[in-house]
Amino acid sequence: xxxxxxxxxxxxxxxxxxxxxxxxxxxxxxxxxxxxxxxxxxxxxxxxxxxxxxxxxxxxxxxxxxxxxxxxxxxxxxxxxxxxxxxxxxxxxxxxxxxxxxxxxxxxxxxxxxxxxxxxxxxxxxxxxxxx
Amino acid sequence: xxxxxxxxxxxxxxxxxxxxxxxxxxxxxxxxxxxxxxxxxxxxxxxxxxxxxxxxxxxxxxxxxxxxxxxxxxxxxxxxxxxxxxxxxxxxxxxxxxxxxxxxxxxxxxxxxxxxxxxxxxxxxxxxxxxxxxxxxxxxxxxxxxxxxxxxxxxxxxxx
Numbered sequence: 001x002x003x004x005x006x007x008x009x010x011x012x013x014x015x016x017x018x019x020x021x022x023x024x025x026x027x028x029x030x031x032x033x034x035x036x037x038x039x040x041x042x043x044x045x046x047x048x049x050x051x052x053x054x055x056x057x058x059x060x061x062x063x064x065x066x067x068x069x070x071x072x073x074x075x076x077x078x079x080x081x082x083x084x085x086x087x088x089x090x091x092x093x094x095x096x097x098x099x100x101x102x103x104x105x106x107x108x109x110x111x112x113x114x115x116x117x118x119x120x121x122x123x124x125x126x127x128x129x130x131x132x
Numbered sequence: 133x134x135x136x137x138x139x140x141x142x143x144x145x146x147x148x149x150x151x152x153x154x155x156x157x158x159x160x161x162x163x164x165x166x167x168x169x170x171x172x173x174x175x176x177x178x179x180x181x182x183x184x185x186x187x188x189x190x191x192x193x194x195x196x197x198x199x200x201x202x203x204x205x206x207x208x209x210x211x212x213x214x215x216x217x218x219x220x221x222x223x224x225x226x227x228x229x230x231x232x233x234x235x236x237x238x239x240x241x242x243x244x245x246x247x248x249x250x251x252x253x254x255x256x257x258x259x260x261x262x263x264x265x266x267x268x269x270x271x272x273x274x275x276x277x278x279x280x281x282x283x284x285x286x287x288x289x290x291x292x
Contacts, residue, residue, distance in 0.1 A: 056272065059206065060168045060170070061167065062141030063167060067272075131272050
């Protein structure tokens with residue numbers, strides 16, 4: 001497991017303690033045609049870290065300064081008919097978990113939602129940029 | 133005829149030293165400036181224009197050259213603030229202190245690697261100036277321009 005994913009899961013677990021949503025360390029794989037977050041509602045799953053590298057400063061001696069961008073998605077599915085009483089706090093705490101990742105140029109998080117039948121899936125995206 | 137390629141990290145190199153021999157490409161105890169984004173050699177010929185009644189175009193005569201080497205680089209902490217030791221006083225004191233002290237330094241710019249027969253470099257002496265370190269949230273690292281105000285001639289060398 002990547003260090004960023006591991007630290008993020010630990011912070012999410014702490015932030016969502018005593019809330020109606022729990023955090024799993026499992027990857028959001030599919031089982032029987034359903035993703036785990038569809039199957040296990042009210043459980044947040046964090047996907048694997050995706051890394052892209054771009055050259056930030058090319059230099060003549062070829063010791064270029066590169067920019068690593070790490071992106072992680074997290075998913076949780078809830079009942080769309082009856083929203084959780086602490087949904088605002090849950091969203092806020094998930095978004096704020098980005099602060100655990102330090103020594104970054106930028107730390108960003110946002111989310112969007114998708115409603116299918118009576119389920120609402122929250123997809124959170126975390127983005128971190130570091131120079132290497 | 134052929135262009136001068138810059139295709140590896142050992143080409144287009146600025147070397148500094150407190151003696152002429154030290155500042156040549158590959159010189160012993162030389163300070164090779166790292167992390168340069170660009171380097172520019174300026175050999176600007178001074179001129180004065182004058183007009184005469186018998187001509188509808190102005191005439192000109194040349195005056196002295198004003199030579200300089202300018203560059204932009206990412207800041208290397210040891211190179212900028214000094215290693216605190218070494219026979220090369222620029223390495224020892226760093227670029228900032230050498231600039232503040234207005235110490236005359238020797239320099240060379242290798243157009244290729246400057247160490248093989250037929251390769252080119254130019255050399256001279258001068259003063260460090262124009263250090264303007266800048267950091268911003270977008271830049272992510274410290275960057276600075278630098279200029280060597282050349283004192284006297286630029287000497288062309290073709291390695292033989």
